[in-house]
Amino acid sequence: MSLKIDEKTRKIIYGPKGFRIRIPIASCSLAAGVNSVRDAVVNAIESLGVEAEIYRVGCMGQCFIDPWIEIAKEGLPPAIYGNVDPNNASKIKEIIQNYVNGDLSEAMAVRFKVDGVKSPQELTELDPWKYQVRFVSRNCGLIDPESIEDYIATGGYSGLKRALEMKREEVIEEIKRSKLRGRGGAGFPTWLKWNLCYQQKSDVKYVICNGDEGDPGAFMNRLLSESDPHRVVEGLIIAGYAVGATNGVIFVRAEKPLMAERLAKAVQQAREKGFLGKNILGTDFNFDIVTYRSAGAFVCGEETALIAAIEGRSRSRQRPPYPAVKGLWGKPTILNNVETLAHVATIFQFGVEEFLKYGTERTGGTKMFCVTGSVKRTGVYEVPIGTTIRRLIYDLAGGAKEGKNIKAVQAGGPSGGCIPVELFDVQLDFETLQQYGAIMGSGGLVVIDDSMCMVDVAHFFTGFTLAESCGKCLPCRVGVKLLNQILGKIKEGEGKIEDLETLQEIGESIMKTSLCALGGTAPNPVISTLKYFKHEYLEHIERKHCPAKVCQKLVTYVINPGICNGCGTCLRSCPAGAIEGKPRDAHKIIAEKCLRCGQCMIVCPAGAVGKV
Amino acid sequence: MECEFERSRERLDDDTFVSELVKKYGKDRSMLIPMLQEVMLRYHYLPRDILETLSEKIEVPIAEIINVATFYHQFRLEPVGRYIVSICFGTACYLLGSAIVYEAMRDAMGLKGDKHTTDDLAITIEPARCFGCCSLAPVAMVTSADGKERYVHGKLTPSEGRKLVRKYRAQALKEM
Numbered sequence: 001m002s003l004k005i006d007e008k009t010r011k012i013i014y015g016p017k018g019f020r021i022r023i024p025i026a027s028c029s030l031a032a033g034v035n036s037v038r039d040a041v042v043n044a045i046e047s048l049g050v051e052a053e054i055y056r057v058g059c060m061g062q063c064f065i066d067p068w069i070e071i072a073k074e075g076l077p078p079a080i081y082g083n084v085d086p087n088n089a090s091k092i093k094e095i096i097q098n099y100v101n102g103d104l105s106e107a108m109a110v111r112f113k114v115d116g117v118k119s120p121q122e123l124t125e126l127d128p129w130k131y132q133v134r135f136v137s138r139n140c141g142l143i144d145p146e147s148i149e150d151y152i153a154t155g156g157y158s159g160l161k162r163a164l165e166m167k168r169e170e171v172i173e174e175i176k177r178s179k180l181r182g183r184g185g186a187g188f189p190t191w192l193k194w195n196l197c198y199q200q201k202s203d204v205k206y207v208i209c210n211g212d213e214g215d216p217g218a219f220m221n222r223l224l225s226e227s228d229p230h231r232v233v234e235g236l237i238i239a240g241y242a243v244g245a246t247n248g249v250i251f252v253r254a255e256k257p258l259m260a261e262r263l264a265k266a267v268q269q270a271r272e273k274g275f276l277g278k279n280i281l282g283t284d285f286n287f288d289i290v291t292y293r294s295a296g297a298f299v300c301g302e303e304t305a306l307i308a309a310i311e312g313r314s315r316s317r318q319r320p321p322y323p324a325v326k327g328l329w330g331k332p333t334i335l336n337n338v339e340t341l342a343h344v345a346t347i348f349q350f351g352v353e354e355f356l357k358y359g360t361e362r363t364g365g366t367k368m369f370c371v372t373g374s375v376k377r378t379g380v381y382e383v384p385i386g387t388t389i390r391r392l393i394y395d396l397a398g399g400a401k402e403g404k405n406i407k408a409v410q411a412g413g414p415s416g417g418c419i420p421v422e423l424f425d426v427q428l429d430f431e432t433l434q435q436y437g438a439i440m441g442s443g444g445l446v447v448i449d450d451s452m453c454m455v456d457v458a459h460f461f462t463g464f465t466l467a468e469s470c471g472k473c474l475p476c477r478v479g480v481k482l483l484n485q486i487l488g489k490i491k492e493g494e495g496k497i498e499d500l501e502t503l504q505e506i507g508e509s510i511m512k513t514s515l516c517a518l519g520g521t522a523p524n525p526v527i528s529t530l531k532y533f534k535h536e537y538l539e540h541i542e543r544k545h546c547p548a549k550v551c552q553k554l555v556t557y558v559i560n561p562g563i564c565n566g567c568g569t570c571l572r573s574c575p576a577g578a579i580e581g582k583p584r585d586a587h588k589i590i591a592e593k594c595l596r597c598g599q600c601m602i603v604c605p606a607g608a609v610g611k612v
Numbered sequence: 613m614e615c616e617f618e619r620s621r622e623r624l625d626d627d628t629f630v631s632e633l634v635k636k637y638g639k640d641r642s643m644l645i646p647m648l649q650e651v652m653l654r655y656h657y658l659p660r661d662i663l664e665t666l667s668e669k670i671e672v673p674i675a676e677i678i679n680v681a682t683f684y685h686q687f688r689l690e691p692v693g694r695y696i697v698s699i700c701f702g703t704a705c706y707l708l709g710s711a712i713v714y715e716a717m718r719d720a721m722g723l724k725g726d727k728h729t730t731d732d733l734a735i736t737i738e739p740a741r742c743f744g745c746c747s748l749a750p751v752a753m754v755t756s757a758d759g760k761e762r763y764v765h766g767k768l769t770p771s772e773g774r775k776l777v778r779k780y781r782a783q784a785l786k787e788m
Contacts (some may be wrong), residue, residue: 031745031764063747182740216702219744254649254686256744257762295645295684296741313643370746372704378747410703446746460706470683532667602715605771607781 004544005112008153012143013111019052021045021096024067024141026059026226028219032066033086039068040086044093047302048314050100056354058227060141061220061368061380062128065108070141071099077114080123128377128396133358135350135366136342137382140227145262148268148269151230155516157275159348163238164283171242172198175344178352179364182252184210184301184337184439185412186517187363187430191345193334197243200332205245208328208335209236211252212306214298215413216464218444219370220380221338225252225259228342229266235341237275240287243334248289251306253296264291298414298468302516303327303335305470315470316516337442339368358384360429367443369428371397374404374449383428390424393447400540404449409531410457412441414464415521417528418454437528439521453550454533455540459487461525476519479510483526492550495541504530553596555611561586563608570600570609629654630665639670644680648687656757657688685741692757693729693736694784697777700751702742709770710750716740716770717752717777734784735777754780 005013014020023038023308038054045052052073062068065082069092081095095106104110104119113119123129134140143150151157162425163171197205209232213221225232236248250267252260267289270276278286292310299305305316307328327333336344337487341367347355355365368382369392376398383392389409393399400406407419411428417438419426419430426432433440448457462484469476483506486499507523507530514520530537539545559570559579566584578594580586589600589609601609633650637643647666651658658681667674681687699705699714717737719732731735745751748766752773755762765776 027743027764028745028747031748031751031766066747091718183650213744214741216700216706216742217704217746219742219746222744255741293646293649295649297684298741309645309684310642312640312644312680372746372749373707378704413703444703444746448707452707456708460703537753598712598715601717602712602770605774607771 004058008074009142012150012153013072013078014074015055015072017053019050020055020072022055022057022070022072022141024059024218025056027222027256028059028063029066030258034067036086037067037069037084037092040092041096043089044096048093048097048100049155050096052096056144056146057142057221058140058145060336061137061223061382062377063379064128068108070111071096072111073100075114076102076117077104077110077112077119079104079110079119081106082108091246091542115359127398128379128381131387131395132382133366133384134356134382135358136223136231136339136346137228137368137380138346139231140166140223145227146265147228148266148273151228155349156230156345157234157273159345160234160237160241160275161281163241163348164281164285168198168242168244169264171238174352175242175347178347178355178499179359179362180340180343180347180355181430182337183339183343183367183442185439187440190340193324193430194239194242196322197245197332197334200325202332203500204247204329204331205243206242206328206331206333207236207240207248208306208310208333209248209338209341210301210303210306210335211250211256211263211338212294212300213256213338213442214253214301215442215444217372217410217446218370218442220370220443222256223380224338224342224368225263230263230270231269231342231345232263232338233266234275235336235343235347236289237280238344239268239336239341241285241367243332245334245370246287248287249310249328250289251293251294251300251310252291253300255296260293263451265543267291268337282414297470298464299470299516299518302518304516306335307333315472316518318515338371339442360386360427360433362431363429367428367440369443369445372403373410373445373447374406374452375399375447376401386427387431388425388427389419389445392428392445393424397447400447400449404451406447407450408448408454410446410448410525410526411444412439412524413444414461414468415439415518415524416441416444416456417524418448418532419528419534430431437524437531439524451548451550453546453548454536455487455490455537455546456548456550458526458529459484459491462522464488465518465522468480469522470583473513473515473519475510475513476515476522477600479506479514480519480522482506483510483523487526490537490540491546492553493540493544493551495537497541499536499541500530500534549611552598556591556594557589557594557598557600558610558612559587559589559598560608563606565606565608567605569603569605573599573603617741626662627747630669633666634669635689641670641672644672644677645671645684648677648681652687656692657690658687662779671758677731691729691733693733694788695734695780696736696738696755696757697780698738698740698753698755700741700743700745700749700753701739702746702749704746704749705742706747710768713750713752713768713770713773717773720774720777721781730778732788734781734788737777752776
């Protein structure tokens with residue numbers, strides 16, 4: 001953890017009034033009911049008559065404590081209260097009152113201790129924080145994302161100033177030295193892309209911020225943009241300067257509206273302060289940014305498809321020429337992911353050396369990972385590249401949920417692969433993950449426990465890519481469909497042993513022959529589950545049995561007589577007439593007649609239908 | 613029905629609307645997506661006749677427009693309900709049972725087969741891609757058709773899902 005508490009940070013923590021209550025306003029906390037929490041806090045400070053200022057912040061990435069608040073009064077340690085009940089206003093009032101009286105016993109943690117005040121442990125001592133290095137996410141949950149002044153107070157835009165004092169080649173050289181690689185998926189060295197674009201002779205060049213975060217299970221870009229949007233904007237301006245661009249585009253998907261709003265606002269504020277426009281900071285560098293709302297298609301994460309979307313078309317195209325040579329409107333264009341650009345700004349603010357303290361030999365710095373699925377503490381964790389999966393999932397995210405056993409982790413979204421629990425000591429970096437059939441992707445890790453079926457997981461992902469394939473090239477359009485159909489057959493208990501070989505063969509041909517990265521990585525979930533979880537496939541094929549009891553056609557439905565109240569809802573909805581029972585008596589499913597459609601389980605108001 | 617009436621009232625200046633759209637963005641092929649987004653804002657779906665008028669005015673074949681309209685998730689070609697309930701089918705939500713919540717909601721609203729919207733145009737229930745709220749899986753996002761209201765509900769169970777859609781339908785019927 002490198003969150004230093006200097007005088008400037010202190011000022012931001014306590015605010016001008018010396019009493020600040022932080023409330024996270026981000027998509028995730030809004031979903032957890034933070035608006036009611038804010039109302040309760042407003043009422044509480046009014047009725048208690050305390051001079052506190054309500055301060056909007058983004059999200060810390062610790063989703064498992066949502067909604068949280070932080071109370072900071074000069075003289076007392078800033079205390080974080082997790083899982084505040086939005087429906088219990090009197091409790092919220094009590095918390096604030098106790099805090100003001102110096103009783104911090106209900107707090108989850110404090111940002112730092114203050115001599116003579118009894119308080120719980122510091123944030124950095126908590127398990128979910130201990131191993132984190134908050135380099136790029138340092139401001140998340142600390143400052144108001146809609147205030148450029150607060151960003152500047154934490155060193156914001158000093159990176160741009162430094163970059164503009166350097167020659168373009170020097171800026172690129174600095175990024176080369178940092179070993180920064182694209183955080184969006186493929187891990188392409190950022191400087192290489194920039195350099196190629198820089199060398200092109202053209203009066204117009206574009207830099208695009210790729211905010212089309214479409215991987216299910218990954219939301220670090222949303223979190224960064226909602227919590228610290230200026231960092232992304234600053235990174236984009238530096239990128240624009242380095243390659244000699246005139247125009248920048250921020251591309252955000254319509255499904256993430258708050259992210260788009262905050263980025264657009266940040267651009268406007270940067271323009272008002274003279275960080276955008278003509279003669280930026282007194283130099284001869286002219287640059288401006290527009291934000292563009294994508295209409296939502298997974299393939300738009302791929303750079304040529306993203307460019308096509310801005311031009312009002314769809315679908316990816318063959319490379320080369322690379323966008324750095326011929327991109328948007330035929331002009332040299334670079335595309336960088338949100339997190340990559342935020343790293344650029346932070347590197348220029350705090351120096352390459354600070355960044356190079358972390359990472360592996362080939363990749364510098366830290367990466368934000370989203371850990372979701374079957375873990376105790378879901379959230380976003382920023383750790384040095386090269387951290388092991390075990391550290392992230394067990395030490396930071398707290399391991400399996402109560403009563404469950406982790407069997408695998410799915411890394412890298414729909415185009416990633418599943419890594420079994422035996423390999424959890426593997427390092428998270430681009431090369432290592434690829435070696436094990438997964439990819440780093442944007443850094444989404446979905447933890448899979450033994451109640452989930454690996455055949456179903458593979459089927460789910462091929463279904464996803466099938467729907468998202470743009471349809472231009474045959475291997476992806478038809479190949480993925482075949483994979484999906486065969487997996488569907490296996491799930492229904494109609495698989496044959498030869499199918500496994502067919503899956504492997506089709507998968508490999510799709511990877512070799514697809515036009516863009518979407519098809520090129522689409523079979524990963526199938527190939528990796530075949531490799532590590534072949535026994536589950538065999539169980540489905542040979543014994544017609546789904547060990548995780550997920551595949552509907554291979555399970556038996558039963559009614560728990562202890563829970564069933566005999567309401568008859570299932571009996572009326574059963575299409576096969578396979579349920580019997582008298583009103584108000586426990587009902588029964590006749591196994592021979594049952595079609596295994598699962599309708600009874602869906603309709604049962606008491607939740608009495610189970611699977612064996 | 614009242615909403616039908618409103619639709620017909622709006623229809624009166626459909627042509628003016630399209631003309632203004634073309635004036636704002638120009639006869640620019642590359643501005644097609646923002647133009648379609650504006651049509652969505654006004655009608656909450658892409659009515660065929662509007663697309664045809666647009667096609668004539670910007671001189672882009674209707675097939676091209678339909679190509680773009682069907683490619684992106686944001687666009688829809690059918691009318692929607694007062695509230696749109698989108699159930700996340702992202703990885704985390706799916707693995708934690710969003711499919712069964714989705715089926716329970718559809719069952720509660722009597723939606724079968726290809727039908728996603730109730731006949732009274734109160735509720736549309738549809739699967740969606742990730743909202744980035746994976747930590748609250750399974751998640752449903754509820755938006756009003758005009759996009760002005762937005763609510764996210766997390767950690768849903770099938771019975772909570774049922775209650776949720778019933779609540780929004782009642783609210784929709786009150787407002788319509």
